[in-house]
Amino acid sequence: MGLKQSESNFTADLVIVGGGIVGATLAAALKDSGLEILIIEARPLAIAAAKKQAYSFSLLSSQIYQGIGIWEKIYPQIGKYDRISLSDADYQRRVEFDTNDLNTKHLGYVAPHNVVLTALQQYIAECDNVNWLSPATVTGVDNSERYSTVEVQIDNQPKLIQTKLAIGADGAKSHIRALAGIETKGWKYWQSCVAFTVKHTAPENNTAFERFWPTGPMGVLPLPGNRCQIVWTNPHKQAQALQKLDQQEFLAKLSYHTGGVLGDLQLEGERFLFPVQLMQCDRYIKSRLALIGDAAHCCHPVGGQGLNLGIRDAASLAQILQTAHHQGEDIGELKILKRYESWRKLENLTILGFTDFLDRMFSNNWLPIVLVRRLGLWLMSYLKPLKIFALKLMTGLKGKTPQLAQR
Numbered sequence: 001m002g003l004k005q006s007e008s009n010f011t012a013d014l015v016i017v018g019g020g021i022v023g024a025t026l027a028a029a030l031k032d033s034g035l036e037i038l039i040i041e042a043r044p045l046a047i048a049a050a051k052k053q054a055y056s057f058s059l060l061s062s063q064i065y066q067g068i069g070i071w072e073k074i075y076p077q078i079g080k081y082d083r084i085s086l087s088d089a090d091y092q093r094r095v096e097f098d099t100n101d102l103n104t105k106h107l108g109y110v111a112p113h114n115v116v117l118t119a120l121q122q123y124i125a126e127c128d129n130v131n132w133l134s135p136a137t138v139t140g141v142d143n144s145e146r147y148s149t150v151e152v153q154i155d156n157q158p159k160l161i162q163t164k165l166a167i168g169a170d171g172a173k174s175h176i177r178a179l180a181g182i183e184t185k186g187w188k189y190w191q192s193c194v195a196f197t198v199k200h201t202a203p204e205n206n207t208a209f210e211r212f213w214p215t216g217p218m219g220v221l222p223l224p225g226n227r228c229q230i231v232w233t234n235p236h237k238q239a240q241a242l243q244k245l246d247q248q249e250f251l252a253k254l255s256y257h258t259g260g261v262l263g264d265l266q267l268e269g270e271r272f273l274f275p276v277q278l279m280q281c282d283r284y285i286k287s288r289l290a291l292i293g294d295a296a297h298c299c300h301p302v303g304g305q306g307l308n309l310g311i312r313d314a315a316s317l318a319q320i321l322q323t324a325h326h327q328g329e330d331i332g333e334l335k336i337l338k339r340y341e342s343w344r345k346l347e348n349l350t351i352l353g354f355t356d357f358l359d360r361m362f363s364n365n366w367l368p369i370v371l372v373r374r375l376g377l378w379l380m381s382y383l384k385p386l387k388i389f390a391l392k393l394m395t396g397l398k399g400k401t402p403q404l405a406q407r
């Protein structure tokens with residue numbers, strides 16, 4: 001237990017605000033860093049882990065969790081896919097990727113939120129240098145030249161925590177980002193996503209497919225037990241109507257839009273509605289402050305990239321902080337944090353641009369655009385280098401690889 005407590009104050013080398021998957025990944029990745037870490041989560045840990053969502057998990061994210069040492073726990077509980085299929089509505093030509101394209105066992109995974117966050121929480125509970133503060137809400141951050149002071153409410157009592165570096169891992173509506181006065185650029189889409197799980201009767205359950213309709217893309221991700229997580233994008237009003245539609249009518253529509261390939265369908269649980277946005281912060285860092293995950297950037301769910309980018313932010317920042325600390329440098333100094341920003345900001349922007357391009361190019365029925373994108377699909381299925389480039393981008397194998405993923 002590295003945390004020191006005086007009458008009303010704590011101190012820690014590093015304070016992570018937000019114990020979602022991204023914040024918890026950063027803490028876990030710093031296990032052997034020698035840094036004393038405090039991770040503050042507003043909700044009780046079991047509730048934070050209970051979120052009903054599943055994510056497409058890239059090959060790179062799986063390598064990062066292998067490097068941390070929790071992949072063996074996660075692997076048996078998640079969906080695996082060996083094929084990816086991209087198609088344009090009813091157009092017959094599809095782009096099909098399989099494991100031979102990368103010589104890997106799988107092309108990606110589908111991980112329920114509770115599986116990943118519970119594994120991280122259990123791992124962190126064994127880390128001597130990391131402490132949780134939960135439920136506790138950060139209400140203020142004040143940066144001076146030598147340290148940052150984080151104000152936190154625990155049982156309605158304010159406490160002050162002094163740290164060398166505060167991390168905002170507090171999600172898309174980041175309070176830390178607002179307190180630091182960091183501006184963002186981006187836009188809200190005209191679309192929302194309806195996300196839900198279905199049981200089905202298809203004989204195989206090893207293909208992730210993205211089917212692009214003029215109203216928006218539909219991503220189908222295999223989960224264990226002949227189930228799929230589906231994220232179906234539509235203009236706001238249509239998405240709201242889909243969420244409320246009578247179950248039988250909804251399943252009939254779904255069957256049509258998935259081309260009937262899933263066989264008989266049964267809805268499992270609720271249909272959740274998410275508005276979507278693209279957002280990138282003007283800066284990821286300030287003196288004694290850094291933003292990671294959705295606090296720094298958000299993208300359209302097409303291609304399932306958002307969380308994967310955040311996991312990569314966490315692994316990259318952990319590497320930079322650990323190296324700096326071992327070299328006797330002050331981890332909160334701007335020159336150290338700039339290494340993180342220059343590593344991640346442009347890479348994230350590339351993926352944000354890629355997801356925006358996909359959504360706009362396909363959510364469109366204007367004939368010249370339809371012809372161009374069908375030509376694009378045709379080229380991708382015939383030009384192997386183009387196909388492999390797109391696959392590596394989707395699976396996280398482009399860009400600089402964090403050392404954790406190379407272990």
Ligand SMILES: Cc1cc2nc3c(=O)[nH]c(=O)nc-3n(C[C@H](O)[C@H](O)[C@H](O)COP(=O)(O)OP(=O)(O)OC[C@H]3O[C@@H](n4cnc5c(N)ncnc54)[C@H](O)[C@@H]3O)c2cc1C
Nearest residue numbers: 018020022042055056138170171293294304305306307308
């Ligand atoms: C429909 C949909 C489908 C998606 N599918 C995919 C996918 O397939 N693959 C993928 O990679 N991504 C996907 N995403 C994106 C993904 O959901 C996000 O990128 C990811 O959840 C962000 O994680 P995070 O840890 O950065 O933030 P969050 O999950 O929002 O976690 C933030 C944490 O901070 C805590 N917190 C907030 N404020 C405070 C405070 N003041 N004090 C203390 N704690 C605080 C919160 O309680 C929370 O636990 C999808 C998104 C949507 C909307």
